[in-house]
Structure formats: structure tokens, C-alpha cells
Amino acid sequence: MNTVSKMALRVAAVMTLGAGFALAQPEINNLKAVVPFDFIVGHATLPAGEYVIEATPGSSIVQVRDAKGRVQATVLAEVASKPGDVNDSHLVFHVYGAKHFLATAWNGSTWMGKEFRKTAAERESEMAGVPERMTILLASK
DSSP states (O other): OOHHHHHHHHHHHHHHHHHHHHHHSOOOEEEEEEEOSOEEETTEEEOSEEEEEEEOTTOOEEEEEETTSOEEEEEEEEEOOOOSOTTSOEEEEEEETTEEEEEEEEETTTTEEEEEOOOHHHHHHHHTTOOEEEEEEEOBO
16 A cells, blocks of 8 residues: 555544544534523522523533523423424423423424423422413524
8 A cells, every 4th residue: 555545544534533523512502582580490590681591402401501601500301392383492481470480492493492390399389279371482592
């Protein structure tokens, strides 16, 4: 095998490995939203403001970051079922009295969403018979 053939073989091997590593990098599935009310996600109560909901496909971990990029909450979530309009990015909140609980985050551009587990406070509100409403906020990628 001559030197040029060996070099071509090495370049091909490096390119193949590089492509494999690039494919292995998980795509981050971010949503941005301005939430006009205080809300609860996991064990954290967050003030009204601008947030990024960050989910990595294939992972059950979701992080909620504030406008400065600081992690405000890290929670476990499950894959959400597809909503009626899969193309609209949105956040769904369950509302009991004045308490807003983040329930679902859906990314319309990737058709992927996360459903958040009910907190003890949300289950307590349900059991107390507090009427439930739902609030849907449009979000952007």
C-alpha cells in the first residue's frame, strides 16, 4: 500500500469517527416563554418572568433557567402525548386557585414534549376539591 492510499484510509477513518461523535451529541430541545405569573415546577416556586425550558431528547431531566441562564429548577419529566396542534410550541399550567403548576412543555418545531409529574402541593389541591383551570402560554424555540 503506498503512502497516498494509507493517508486516504486514515482520513476516511477519522471522518467516520467524527461523524459518529457528531451524531451521538444530543440535540437540546429548548423553549422560551415569558410567564406572567408565579408558578410551581417540582419543588421550586418561581416568580413571573422570562424562562427557558431545556430538555434533552431521550432524557427525563428538564431544567428551567431564568433570563440570565441560571438554573432555577431541575425536575424529572415524562414524554408528553401529542397535543391537538403539534406545530404550536406552548406551556400548559394546571391552575388551582392562585397556584399555577407547570404541567407540560411542547416544542412544535421538534414535535417533542415533556409532561411534568404532579407535585404533592398539586395533588393536595386536587384532593381538597379546589376547582382546576388550565392556562396555555405560547412559547418560542
